[in-house]
Amino acid sequence: MADFQGERTNVTPIVTPVERSMISRTDRTKERYDETGARLVAGIVPLSSAKTHPGYPERKYILCISSTNNKQSWVLPKGGWEIDELIEEAALREAWEEAGIVGKITCSLGMMHDPRPAKTFQRAVKYVMQENHPYMFHDSCIPPRAVFQYFELDVERLEDEYPEMNKRIRKWMTYSEAKEALAWRLEMVEALERSSILKF
Numbered sequence: 001m002a003d004f005q006g007e008r009t010n011v012t013p014i015v016t017p018v019e020r021s022m023i024s025r026t027d028r029t030k031e032r033y034d035e036t037g038a039r040l041v042a043g044i045v046p047l048s049s050a051k052t053h054p055g056y057p058e059r060k061y062i063l064c065i066s067s068t069n070n071k072q073s074w075v076l077p078k079g080g081w082e083i084d085e086l087i088e089e090a091a092l093r094e095a096w097e098e099a100g101i102v103g104k105i106t107c108s109l110g111m112m113h114d115p116r117p118a119k120t121f122q123r124a125v126k127y128v129m130q131e132n133h134p135y136m137f138h139d140s141c142i143p144p145r146a147v148f149q150y151f152e153l154d155v156e157r158l159e160d161e162y163p164e165m166n167k168r169i170r171k172w173m174t175y176s177e178a179k180e181a182l183a184w185r186l187e188m189v190e191a192l193e194r195s196s197i198l199k200f
Contacts, residue, residue, distance in 0.1 A: 008194050009108045011151070014088045016095070016102045024097040024163040031080035036143035038114075042090035043078030043150040043188075045109060045195045046101050048172065052155050060198045062178045063155060065099050066169040074171070074181040076188050077101065078148065091151045099170055100162030103155040109194040112187045113144040150191035175199045 032040040048061040067073040079094035081087050088105055095101040158170065173181060175197050182188040 008110055011088070011105060011108050013104050013106055014092065015104045016092050016156075020096050020162075022161070022163055025079075025082065025093070028080065030082040030084060032083060034147055038144045039146040040081045040087075041078050041114075041146045041148045042081045042087050042094060043076055043148050043191065044091050044095040044101070044105075044153045045076060045150055045191050045197070046095060046099065046103065046153045046155045047195065047197055049103075049154045049156065051157060053172075057198060058154075059196055061172040061174060062192065062195070062197055063099060063101065063158075064171050064173050064178055064181055066171075068164075068167050071169055073184065074173075074178075075185060076150070076182070076191065078150075081149075087149055088151060091149075091153075095153060097163040098168060100159040100165065101153070101155055102157050102159060103153045105151045105153050107152045107196075109150040109152055109191050112148050112150070112190050114146040114148065115186050116145045148187050148191070150194070152195050 034040060046063040047059040048056070048063075049058050053061060062076075064074040065077060067075050077095045077098040079090070079098070081090040085093070091105065095103070175192070178192055178197075179189060182192060
């Protein structure tokens with residue numbers, strides 16, 4: 001188990017389970033939160049392989065998906081880490097549910113914060129005002145909305161039928177295309193930069 005880490009590290013490869021649900025998990029009662037109330041989120045940087053793009057260099061492309069709120073906006077697969085699973089399992093589950101990805105995690109890309117402020121003013125005030133709370137010394141003095149742990153994944157194949165197939169669009173992008181498409185989500189750009197995608 002990788003647990004939440006700050007830097008890129010190798011992990012024992014873990015693959016998408018053979019048995020996969022066609023129903024996305026939507027019950028948030030099992031999700032994990034840190035001491036500030038920030039949601040703990042597992043995400044995937046899905047890179048192309050010889051199986052997805054024969055004849056092309058491996059890791060030339062990254063698979064991005066449309067946001068459910070706006071199909072003109074692009075994101076990486078991610079979602080809440082739940083109490084009944086390892087964080088790697090959560091990342092693989094989200095990759096399957098949101099993008100129909102079957103593949104293998106090859107490394108952890110470390111931890112990063114969602115730079116957007118907490119969703120509720122009350123939660124922000126609660127933790128900022130705590131005596132000696134570490135966020136007292138941040139420039140923003142606001143706890144993050146979420147804390148992400150991203151993993152790099154070699155995509156073996158994309159299934160045509162998956163839980164959110166009617167909600168999202170999938171698109172392979174080069175490094176430069178993805179960097180521009182993900183610019184509105186800084187933590188996703190950071191995950192992209194930490195990955196081994198061919199950068200050109």
